[in-house]
Amino acid sequence: MSLNHDRPRRLIYCLAPLVGVLFTSSFLPSTATAQTSRPATDDPFALPPQTPAPSVPAPTTPGAEQSGAKGNVPQPGTVPPPGGVPQPESRETTPPTAQPEPATAPTTPAAPSGQMPLPNPFQTPPQQPQPIPEQPRDNQPQGQQPQGQQPSPGGTTTEPPSYTPLQEALKAGFDALGKNDPKGALVHFLDAMRIEPQEPTSYIGQGIAFRQLNQLDDAVRAFSTALNMPANIFPDSDPKAETYLRRGIVWFYKGEYGIAWEDFDEAAGLLPDDPVPLLWKGLARSRQNRLLEAVNEYASALDMNPRYAAAFVNRGLAYMALNEPLKAVHDFNQAVRNDPQDPATYFKRGVALSRAGKLREAVDSYSEAIRIKPDYAEAFFNRGVVNRRLGETQAAASDRAAAVKINPQIEKQLTSAG
8 A cells, every 4th residue: 555645745634633732732821730740641742740849948959860861862663563563561551640849949840731632633624515416316206315415404415534444543543542542542553554554643643652551662662663754754844843742752751851852852943933842841951950051941932932831930940949039939920920820830939939038928929829729738838837937826837737637748748858
């Protein structure tokens, strides 16, 4: 089956809705909570979760994280041909969830919330209605429609779209991803690979499914196979940029921050007007403890989208790690203006205000976080610390009691976090 003559156009058509949803979701406001966890498995583009900012006592100096890029980038493998098709693991694997660490330095990236729905690139445009024949067939009673056609309310008929076997397999794979069934999706994408080994979409779908199954090495191999295809099959385009971005995210979660940065940089080059790859470049540099470079990447993202709350939050966290709390307060203020319903941003602003010695304003910021999220134990605890510093002993005791009631382990967690 040869599809090379129209592959670039067809591929871009198939993946355009996928890219469109990504770009639309990149402008959603940030509403992430203060808990530390990996993204939900049905949202491969969810940004890394936030770690709550440190509690009020003097900040600790963040330890330098080593770059994840260890030597050269490994040569990407290829997904085996039909004789050695990889199969999904027999058991479900889910990313681990870490405990919040309110007392650590705020160097971990923040993220916009919300699920990015996985689109189905085979949702084809409505078919043009076919007119009812003016004259009925000779062997058909007057007014009866030809068999196989269904009249529409407007007096015309429509026929269901027909797909090739390759398109059917790909469509079924994306349908399964939309139903949060990555194992089922993987089976369909492997079927598509058997039908046409040179179809990039099948490998991209495999990469997404492997990513959701937390099989990160397999996800890298699948995305790399698509990216290594010749330019006449997979040309530079928005879908190719998205594939670089997806592979970079997998490298990020593998702890290979230097390699991830390279993929994000490739995506940024193909998407010169989109801030999402730049945000991820900043996240990677933050994890490498290259904080000034991270600040510059976030600033570039904000040049493209001045209302990008996630970029403001992450730049604020970088300024906190650089011990510049007033600059952090400014960025958290901007994030609050653009996303006023995110309690985690008010919490972080409270930490920054306390670091800057603005204790009354810090109490107000923690109170706003609690108003939005009444079970926000860390906000109660930190507000109690600030109230104690202000001499408000009764209010401090009340806040501490509320924090412990919500999370009996909070004091232990804060102590163990340093």
